[in-house]
Amino acid sequence: MDSTLRLIPADPLDRLARTLEALLVVASTPLSLEDLAAAADDDPERVEDALQLVADRFAEERSGIVLEQVAGGWAFRAAREEAAACARLFERPAQRNLSQAALETLAIVAYLGPCSRPDIARIRGVAADSAVANLLERGLIAEAGRDTAAGGAIRYRTTPLFERVFGLESLSELPRLDDVGADAAEIRDRLHAVAERRSA
Amino acid sequence: MIVRELELDLDAFEGPFDLLLALVLKEELELRDVDLAGIVTAFLERLAEREELDLEACGEFLVLIAALLELKARALFPDEEAELAELDPEEAAEELARRLAEYRRAKEAATWLRERLAVEGDRFFRLGPAPLAPKVETPLAPQDPEGLAKVLRLLAQDPPAVSLSHMALRFPPVSHFLDRFRALLRRRTKFDFESEVAEMTRLEQASAFLALLELRRAGELSIEQAAPFAPIRVSRLTKENTVEQERTAAWTARSA
Numbered sequence: 001m002d003s004t005l006r007l008i009p010a011d012p013l014d015r016l017a018r019t020l021e022a023l024l025v026v027a028s029t030p031l032s033l034e035d036l037a038a039a040a041d042d043d044p045e046r047v048e049d050a051l052q053l054v055a056d057r058f059a060e061e062r063s064g065i066v067l068e069q070v071a072g073g074w075a076f077r078a079a080r081e082e083a084a085a086c087a088r089l090f091e092r093p094a095q096r097n098l099s100q101a102a103l104e105t106l107a108i109v110a111y112l113g114p115c116s117r118p119d120i121a122r123i124r125g126v127a128a129d130s131a132v133a134n135l136l137e138r139g140l141i142a143e144a145g146r147d148t149a150a151g152g153a154i155r156y157r158t159t160p161l162f163e164r165v166f167g168l169e170s171l172s173e174l175p176r177l178d179d180v181g182a183d184a185a186e187i188r189d190r191l192h193a194v195a196e197r198r199s200a
Numbered sequence: 201m202i203v204r205e206l207e208l209d210l211d212a213f214e215g216p217f218d219l220l221l222a223l224v225l226k227e228e229l230e231l232r233d234v235d236l237a238g239i240v241t242a243f244l245e246r247l248a249e250r251e252e253l254d255l256e257a258c259g260e261f262l263v264l265i266a267a268l269l270e271l272k273a274r275a276l277f278p279d280e281e282a283e284l285a286e287l288d289p290e291e292a293a294e295e296l297a298r299r300l301a302e303y304r305r306a307k308e309a310a311t312w313l314r315e316r317l318a319v320e321g322d323r324f325f326r327l328g329p330a331p332l333a334p335k336v337e338t339p340l341a342p343q344d345p346e347g348l349a350k351v352l353r354l355l356a357q358d359p360p361a362v363s364l365s366h367m368a369l370r371f372p373p374v375s376h377f378l379d380r381f382r383a384l385l386r387r388r389t390k391f392d393f394e395s396e397v398a399e400m401t402r403l404e405q406a407s408a409f410l411a412l413l414e415l416r417r418a419g420e421l422s423i424e425q426a427a428p429f430a431p432i433r434v435s436r437l438t439k440e441n442t443v444e445q446e447r448t449a450a451w452t453a454r455s456a
Binding site: 029092103104106110125153161 | 232303307317325
């Protein structure tokens with residue numbers, strides 16, 4: 001009698017998928033594969049397979065909730081289609097009105113982090129104090145120990161929230177910037193030209 | 201109130217404020233080791249002790265502490281101008297080009313982030329602090345009541361008395377030496393303390409000395425020593441020096 005009423009087949013992987021759904025809907029931060037396996041009390045490989053089931057079920061254009069792999073873990077988010085409705089209900093202070101100075105500072109911390117305010121000021125050529133304070137308040141960067149050099153300035157790194165806001169699975173997803181280096185030769189030539197004109 | 205004489209008690213420095221300034225200016229004290237907030241606190245404490253607000257002292261202090269703060273802040277930054285000034289024009293151009301290229305990379309990365317934000321901006325997700333993991337309970341292994349009782353019985357037993365025998369210092373009785381010195385003085389009028397106790401152990405010597413002081417107090421003998429560490433001469437009290445002895449005893453009693 002019970003078996004005839006069952007809507008979901010008693011596939012053990014499906015049972016695990018339901019457990020994972022429950023864990024993910026309760027969590028407020030992305031859960032790593034290890035977190036999920038430990039909480040579900042199951043094998044990480046089976047959890048990975050079950051996650052695929054959940055991801056199929058909660059995909060764009062299929063559901064209002066979407067499973068995504070972000071910031072070193074798995075998390076539910078709203079479907080992109082529903083962004084307008086969500087925006088009417090919720091503010092997003094982390095990414096609203098990020099200034100150019102804040103974005104440059106964020107980029108330096110993301111690529112070179114952990115790094116200190118003097119490090120950032122050296123690259124940007126201006127003091128980074130307000131940009132750093134701004135990013136700290138938004139929760140996009142956090143303190144990460146102190147410099148070993150003179151003064152022991154506080155160093156900063158990006159947070160998991162940064163990865164989440166920018167939709168990155170990890171910092172290694174940031175694009176390589178080596179190709180921009182080709183411009184260094186061009187800049188040098190221009191500087192030399194200016195120097196020659198002055199000495200002439 | 202004179203700001204220069206403000207006494208400081210910091211980790212890196214202890215003394216008056218003007219000495220701290222002198223040491224910092226002579227570069228004998230690393231400013232980065234000095235807790236400037238501690239100086240401010242010391243000053244405010246001194247200020248609070250006074251009823252009146254000493255504006256002149258406050259002004260002087262502000263100027264000095266501001267100068268120190270500026271020195272300390274500057275020390276945190278590498279001296280870029282000096283670095284560049286030391287380079288010849290060729291090298292300076294290289295260095296500037298390197299820095300500009302570095303900045304350009306940062307700018308490029310910022311542009312990428314901005315574009316990424318535009319694309320990913322329609323992702324809404326739940327935000328909140330990471331929840332606390334439940335406390336792990338560590339259950340005790342099941343125990344046999346008899347076994348527990350046995351262990352408890354062991355604990356209930358009186359511990360064996362601790363032996364103090366190794367700590368005992370057996371002092372020879374002072375009375376023993378009292379009798380001995382009295383007998384000695386019946387036979388002789390004078391004797392030398394050192395030669396009398398030369399054969400004894402240190403503890404016996406100490407007891408003998410106590411006996412000597414005891415007899416001296418009772419007025420049975422007098423003690424003489426020409427100089428510190430010189431031999432101690434002990435003599436039986438005769439009639440005339442008894443009077444002398446009594447006077448001294450009376451004087452001692454008064455002063456005590």
